[in-house]
Amino acid sequence: TAKGAQWAIFPNLHVKDAEWKKIFRDVRFRRALSVAVDRHEINQAFYFGLARPSNNSLLRESPLYNDAFAKRWRQFDLELANKLLDEMGLTKRTGNGIRLLPSGKPLEITVVFSTEQSAPSDILELVTDTWRKIGIRVLSKPLHLEIMRNGIFSGTVQMSMWSGLENGIPNDGTSPEELAPTTQQQYQWPKWGQYMETAGKSGEAIDLDVPRELFRLNDTWRSARTRQERSAIWNRMMDLFTDNVFSIGLISGVPQVIVANSSLKNVPEKAIYNWDPGAHFGIYRPDTFWIDTGK
Structure with missing residues (x-):
């Protein structure tokens, strides 16, 4: 996973x-x-x-x-x-x-x-x-x-x-929004996330410096033009996120163990099993799997 x-x-x-x-x-x-x-x-x-x-x-x-x-x-x-x-x-x-x-x-x-x-x-x-x-x-x-x-x-x-x-x-190129208060579904700071989701109509405004900075950095990432800029923002956000x-x-x-019939071909022997990225099997194109009937 x-x-x-x-x-x-x-x-x-x-x-x-x-x-x-x-x-x-x-x-x-x-x-x-x-x-x-x-x-x-x-x-x-x-x-x-x-x-x-x-x-x-x-x-x-x-x-x-x-x-x-x-x-x-x-x-x-x-x-x-x-x-x-x-x-x-x-x-x-x-x-x-x-x-x-x-x-x-x-x-x-x-x-x-x-x-x-x-x-x-x-x-x-x-x-x-x-x-x-x-x-x-x-x-x-x-x-x-x-x-x-x-x-x-x-x-x-x-x-x-x-x-x-x-x-x-x-x-x-992946959004760092998981590291900042952006949704109520983040269990450590639900009311800040709700505030951002509803444009201030519900929840609470961010009142701690580090979460406020994480939100600002996430917003800055969205307008960053180069890979270097985006990587630098990710690095700073991870620094704050893990230290706090x-x-x-x-x-x-x-x-994650996956069992496949031996006749099913084109299935990777080792892979990433996660919803994001990949939609579990989706990234490996299950439409290209095929069954060897031995004929």
């Missing part, structure tokens, strides 16, 4: 609770959560080591790939995670080691995921274990997809788990 991350966790920057909103909008918190994920363990436990531990970034098959961006905040480092949370002032704990919010409430996060998939539930068990080691309790909650989305859009959902960047192998950890990628490059 060619998604930026097969699975990612999205802190909702528009969660209704004001205290949680402030916590989620602190980049130190998002970075702490990211480095407190053991991606190697996830890869070994669920994908037999065949996938790639990753953040939500571009894949090495992309001409825009930058190794530094792909590795940013994806190392497993509980000491660093604890340091970042301590720097935020989240030093008080309950008797069983759960950190306390400034209000005195325990730092408990509910992560919702769609019932359409079984993998999130299993993967979240490992995330729950390692986040517990930095004083964060995780509750997982399966929801029907539409109910999950409505909760994200309304701000009642704290965090959600879904796939990362739809296209992890873009080139300079607006989504916490867990794993990428997950193999």
Whole structure:
């Protein structure tokens, strides 16, 4: 598959609770959560080591790939995670080691995921274990997809788990709109996306500097005339996107097994399986597949 991350966790920057909103909008918190994920363990436990531990970034098959961006905040480092949370002032704990919010409430996060998939539930068990080691309790909650989305859009959902960047192998001619607040369907900042989709009639205006800059850069890309200009914009946007950890990628490059009858010819032995780009099989011209009848 060619998604930026097969699975990612999205802190909702528009969660209704004001205290949680402030916590989620602190980049130190998002970075702490990211480095407190053991991606190697996830890869070994669920994908037999065949996938790639990753953040939500571009894949090495992309001409825009930058190794530094792909590795940013994806190392497993509980000491660093604890340091970042301590720097935020989240030093008080309950008797069983759960950190306390400034209000005195325990730092408990509910992560919702769609019932359409079984993998999130299993993967979240490992995330729950390692986040517990930095004083964060995780509750997982399966929801029907539409109910999950409505909760994200309304701000009642704290965090959600879904796939990362739809296209992890873009080139300079591919729109970088996934990296900026451009649609309500982006689970980390739905109200900014809604604001842009409706020309300000709904949602909220962007009120953080980095997302505002990402939106400006995306707009600049649309009028860029050369490949060099477009590539430079992509590079800057990926730099900001990965450093600020607006989504916490867990794993990428997950193999997709396709079974084809041996008599079906012209089917590639190894290929990219992704909706964007390629419409899954579409890019390989299934109209050119043919059946060898042996006659």
